[in-house]
Amino acid sequence: MDYNWLGFTGVVMFVLVLMAGVHSSRLPPTIKWLFCVALLLRIVGAFLRYGVLYYAYDGIGDAVGYYRQGLAYADQFWNFDFSAFTDSSQWRGGKWWGTQFVYFPSGIVLSVIGATMLGEFLMFSLLSFLGLIGFAVAFRRDMPQVPLIDYGRWLFLFPSLWFWPSSVGKDALILMGLGIAIAGYVGDRERIRWGLLSLGLFFVLAVRPQLAAVAVASMLVAQWVSTVKEWTPAKIFQSLALACGGLGVLWLSLRYLGVSGFDAEGIEAYLEANMGRGIEGGSAIESITPGLSNIPIALINILFRPFPWEARSLTLLAGSLEIWGFWLAVWIWRRNIAQALRSWHSSRLLRVAVPFILLYSVLLGMLISNMGIIARQRIFLFPFVFAFLAAVPASRAVASIHRRPPLWSGGGPSGWRGERDPMTAGRGLR
Numbered sequence: 001m002d003y004n005w006l007g008f009t010g011v012v013m014f015v016l017v018l019m020a021g022v023h024s025s026r027l028p029p030t031i032k033w034l035f036c037v038a039l040l041l042r043i044v045g046a047f048l049r050y051g052v053l054y055y056a057y058d059g060i061g062d063a064v065g066y067y068r069q070g071l072a073y074a075d076q077f078w079n080f081d082f083s084a085f086t087d088s089s090q091w092r093g094g095k096w097w098g099t100q101f102v103y104f105p106s107g108i109v110l111s112v113i114g115a116t117m118l119g120e121f122l123m124f125s126l127l128s129f130l131g132l133i134g135f136a137v138a139f140r141r142d143m144p145q146v147p148l149i150d151y152g153r154w155l156f157l158f159p160s161l162w163f164w165p166s167s168v169g170k171d172a173l174i175l176m177g178l179g180i181a182i183a184g185y186v187g188d189r190e191r192i193r194w195g196l197l198s199l200g201l202f203f204v205l206a207v208r209p210q211l212a213a214v215a216v217a218s219m220l221v222a223q224w225v226s227t228v229k230e231w232t233p234a235k236i237f238q239s240l241a242l243a244c245g246g247l248g249v250l251w252l253s254l255r256y257l258g259v260s261g262f263d264a265e266g267i268e269a270y271l272e273a274n275m276g277r278g279i280e281g282g283s284a285i286e287s288i289t290p291g292l293s294n295i296p297i298a299l300i301n302i303l304f305r306p307f308p309w310e311a312r313s314l315t316l317l318a319g320s321l322e323i324w325g326f327w328l329a330v331w332i333w334r335r336n337i338a339q340a341l342r343s344w345h346s347s348r349l350l351r352v353a354v355p356f357i358l359l360y361s362v363l364l365g366m367l368i369s370n371m372g373i374i375a376r377q378r379i380f381l382f383p384f385v386f387a388f389l390a391a392v393p394a395s396r397a398v399a400s401i402h403r404r405p406p407l408w409s410g411g412g413p414s415g416w417r418g419e420r421d422p423m424t425a426g427r428g429l430r
Contacts, residue, residue, distance in 0.1 A: 007116030045166030073107025128165030131179025177203025298365025
């Protein structure tokens with residue numbers, strides 16, 4: 001085990017400095033407290049993930065390999081040897097992406113904080129936190145009429161989002177990249193921030209190309225829905241630019257994955273070759289044959305499992321309690337979600353959330369046959385799903401029940417007399 005507490009203490013002091021900066025900022029008091037609690041949970045998550053690695057899995061896990069190779073790279077960096085970035089002979093399998101890419105930020109982090117695995121866990125947790133901030137910024141810009149606390153409490157306090165990414169590995173980097181990309185896509189006043197979008201997609205593509213393909217496809221669908229509704233020169237230009245760049249990312253993703261082409265046969269061949277990952281583990285489930293008829297099963301596996309009676313370990317029990325607690329919240333906030341679904345086309349964030357949730361759930365359900373892996377990899381769905389929980393303020397959802405006008409009163413499609421759609425009220429027509 002790693003007992004180098006000096007480097008870890010330095011990272012903790014950095015977190016405390018961040019908390020002090022948040023506390024002295026001009027943010028609303030509720031947001032200040034939310035950010036401070038979220039930062040404290042980064043420390044808690046790092047301790048828990050570290051403990052699970054060594055006490056539940058006897059120190060066997062991908063994080064150990066990332067840490068050891070990161071130490072080797074850190075030694076090179078201290079000697080001003082940066083050939084690891086360009087010399088393919090030093091890359092795992094001769095590829096710069098995937099598992100190999102994680103070694104690069106691992107080496108950079110360790111060259112700064114020293115040889116401390118626990119400290120690196122916390123640093124990677126902070127990187128994932130940066131991605132959550134990206135989602136929060138996107139939500140705030142897209143729905144300024146909704147208090148940010150309504151979304152932030154889900155985003156920053158939900159257990160999976162501060163536990164699973166609090167480790168050296170792909171999850172933290174993907175969550176960071178995805179959040180930055182969404183912040184760039186939502187942009188400001190319908191204008192895409194291309195720098196943020198490109199940076200975020202680069203990290204996702206570098207770590208998990210199939211997820212980058214899903215993200216880009218979702219953005220293309222969202223942009224098409226927006227453009228069809230209102231054909232303006234600016235939207236047409238953005239759509240064309242996004243289509244060109246998106247097709248390039250899709251081509252790279254499929255090329256890295258070894259998919260033969262964009263056609264259905266190539267995708268189906270990839271699914272057949274890679275389905276059933278993790279089926280040999282103790283939490284394995286039945287694998288799914290790729291096909292339209294098995295899409296409902298794939299969605300059930302990702303969105304509902306493990307069922308309570310399937311929880312044969314502490315981690316599976318926690319995962320089951322969490323996912324079913326989430327569905328309890330969905331039932332409680334069902335009126336808010338129903339209004340958000342009726343008006344999803346009016347929100348830039350929700351327009352990309354709908355195809356992402358569907359595409360990623362189906363792809364993950366077709367490929368993964370292990371409930372433990374499912375619990376870890378579905379964390380990327382939650383920031384999108386939580387947007388539906390918070391998109392309509394609770395007071396407005398309740399009021400709509402009592403104020404719904406009769407059909408002859410001239411009320412709008414949302415049932416609000418003389419008002420715009422609840423999703424666009426307070427922010428002007430876009």
